[in-house]
Amino acid sequence: MTAILPTQTPMSETATTGRLPAFVYDLAELDAHMKDIRAALGDIELYYAVKANPDPELLKVLARHVDGFEVASGGELAHVRALHPDMPIAFGGPGKTDEELFSAVTRLHVESPGELRRLLASGRSADVLLRVNLDVPIEGASLAMGGGATPFGMDPQGIAECLELLAEQDDIRLRGIHAHLASGLDAPRMLELAAAILDYARGLGVTEINLGGGMAVSYADPGRRFDWQTYGRGLAELRRPGEVLRIEPGRSLTVYCGRYVTRVIDVKRVHGELFAVVAGGTHHIRTPATKGHSQPMIIREAGEPTTIVGQLCTPKDTLARRVPVSLRPGDIVEFIMAGAYAWNISHHDFLMHPKPSFRYVGE
Numbered sequence: 537m538t539a540i541l542p543t544q545t546p547m548s549e550t551a552t553t554g555r556l557p558a559f560v561y562d563l564a565e566l567d568a569h570m571k572d573i574r575a576a577l578g579d580i581e582l583y584y585a586v587k588a589n590p591d592p593e594l595l596k597v598l599a600r601h602v603d604g605f606e607v608a609s610g611g612e613l614a615h616v617r618a619l620h621p622d623m624p625i626a627f628g629g630p631g632k633t634d635e636e637l638f639s640a641v642t643r644l645h646v647e648s649p650g651e652l653r654r655l656l657a658s659g660r661s662a663d664v665l666l667r668v669n670l671d672v673p674i675e676g677a678s679l680a681m682g683g684g685a686t687p688f689g690m691d692p693q694g695i696a697e698c699l700e701l702l703a704e705q706d707d708i709r710l711r712g713i714h715a716h717l718a719s720g721l722d723a724p725r726m727l728e729l730a731a732a733i734l735d736y737a738r739g740l741g742v743t744e745i746n747l748g749g750g751m752a753v754s755y756a757d758p759g760r761r762f763d764w765q766t767y768g769r770g771l772a773e774l775r776r777p778g779e780v781l782r783i784e785p786g787r788s789l790t791v792y793c794g795r796y797v798t799r800v801i802d803v804k805r806v807h808g809e810l811f812a813v814v815a816g817g818t819h820h821i822r823t824p825a826t827k828g829h830s831q832p833m834i835i836r837e838a839g840e841p842t843t844i845v846g847q848l849c850t851p852k853d854t855l856a857r858r859v860p861v862s863l864r865p866g867d868i869v870e871f872i873m874a875g876a877y878a879w880n881i882s883h884h885d886f887l888m889h890p891k892p893s894f895r896y897v898g899e
């Protein structure tokens with residue numbers, strides 16, 4: 537497969553001039569990435585997990601390639617509905633309020649017997665998938681939502697309880713099983729999980745299986761991308777006739793199309809360590825703070841190891857540590873892999889600095 541390698545080159549002049557910091561989204565890169573993924577997946581249904589980045593311009597490009605959107609709150613549901621009224625929607629997530637639980641969606645992912653009881657008591661109809669948290673070993677994941685005691689989904693006992701509740705009524709239609717067990721796994725590990733989930737679903741006699749998201753991305757090695765070819769081929773082999781398999785990735789779809797572009801304000805040496813202070817910081821892009829990594833960036837000129845920090849008065853406002861880059865005040869800094877879980881997970885109002893601008897290139 538012609539994986540699109542990250543364009544490790546600086547963005548065009550127009551993208552980096554004007555008000556900084558800015559999030560710059562390359563819609564052409566997203567479009568090409570989605571075409572490759574779609575081709576690799578064949579008949580496997582693809583939903584986009586909107587919580588990774590709900591930016592309307594990104595959703596517009598994604599809508600051309602996905603079968604639906606997965607939302608995890610009433611807010612996301614209203615957002616997607618307003619922009620794409622005809623798109624199929626799957627609604628998941630723990631702690632749904634009645635209003636959320638009773639919304640009309642294509643697929644409702646039931647997270648607990650309690651949710652199902654409320655749904656049944658409402659007298660409404662719905663097409664549901666039961667979210668299972670299978671007891672399977674999950675090694676090498678960056679986050680685990682399953683494989684042990686977590687608040688996500690139900691263990692097989694909880695599922696059995698739901699199946700009893702669902703018997704002898706027709707308002708709530710059991711369509712199948714949903715499982716989103718881990719994130720940060722490569723294709724072979726994802727296929728092993730898929731096999732375990734499918735085994736379990738077949739035991740229940742259901743034919744619609746949502747295998748979740750969580751396909752790995754590497755911030756340490758941006759060129760190492762999830763192997764969609766192997767994954768797509770593997771799922772095609774696992775699938776039996778009559779089965780509908782669906783996945784709902786977020787990060788692996790949109791992370792590569794976004795950059796956070798800013799400017800160096802100050803450079804200083806403190807107790808021997810070289811710091812570059814840039815405009816903005818982790819209140820715009822919390823990703824490096826939450827994941828504990830150095831946000832990958834374009835190195836225009838190599839230099840002495842420099843720690844790149846933002847404007848916040850906290851040592852947590854560190855974007856990248858000891859990067860071998862030469863920076864002077866006024867220089868542009870371009871962080872890559874800023875298209876998912878970046879702006880929308882950040883604490884924008886902390887310290888009341890200005891918000892970034894948003895630019896879209898490539899379309």
Ligand SMILES: *Cc1c(COP(=O)(O)O)cnc(C)c1O
Pocket residue numbers: 585587588606608628629716719720748749750751784785786787788
């Ligand atoms: C967050 C989430 C996803 C997407 O996860 P990624 O790691 O962004 O691919 C998919 N399904 C559910 C239920 C989620 O909570």
